[in-house]
Amino acid sequence: MKNLSTILSSLALIGVIYLLVQNNNSSSASGESQTKEMPTKSAxxxxxxxxxxxxxxxxxxxxQDLKVKLEGRAKNIEADLQSKSRAFQENVSILEQQAANLSPQQIQQAQAELQQKQQELMMYRDEQSQALAMEEQELTLLLKADMDLLLDSLKVEMGYDFIFSFDPTSSVLAANPEWDITDIVVEGLNKTYATKKGEKE
Known part of the structure; x- marks a missing residue:
């Protein structure tokens, strides 16, 4: 199902969205964070x-866990829609086979019922797609909240004025690897996630 595939493919961009970080004047409550001596570029x-x-x-x-979760939800929705679509097509085939023995009024009524079922199927498809998109949006906000807290903490602790994103699509064409704090960010985020996951279990 193309629309669901489109929704899922956008998940891969979540990390990029989170990291378009501007210089934030507010500071978050400080907690334990991973630190190391990092050279920084001065402008x-x-x-x-x-x-x-x-x-x-x-x-x-x-x-990665959220990606797996959303992919599973999308596959379940797609399987459900395929099942409903097959049932609809079977009803269409039955009508075609019985048409010779039905009166024009009966055929018209059966066609109206099939049209109604088709509309209901399309509405169900749209509702499920919208629900999946809303779930993705909610999860995105949770990810962003964790990202903001960590980056604000690092910015204050390390004295950064700006933390940029760097990837093949970014406006930054090249960067000194000594300014890369990816490992620190990943370690901090994974530590936060492990703590929250442990609390839920």
Missing amino acids: GELRLAYVNTDSLVANYNYH
Whole structure:
């Protein structure tokens, strides 16, 4: 189902969306975070760092778990729709086979009923697609909240003015790997996720 595939494919961009981080004047409550001595590029008095979004998406456990969850939901919806579609087609075939023995009024009534079922099937498909999209949006907000907290904490702790995203589609064409804080971000996010996951279990 193409629309569901489109929804799922957008999940791979979640990490990119999160990392389009601007300089945020508010600071979050400080907690334990991973630190190391990191050289930073100075532009005047600015201190810069970047996150490789491809690496983040591949190694962020929460993102991977959510991707699997949404893919499972999409497959279940698709299987359900295929089952309903097969049942509808069977009803169409039955009508075609029985048409010779039916009166024009009976054929007209049967066609109206099939048309109603077809409309209901299309509405069901749209409702399920919308529900999946809303679920993805809710999960995206949860991911973003964790990302914002960690990046705000790193920004304050390490004195960064800007934290950029870096990937093949970004406007940054090249970057010194010494300014890469991806490992720190991934480690911090995975630690937060493991803690929350343990609390739920």
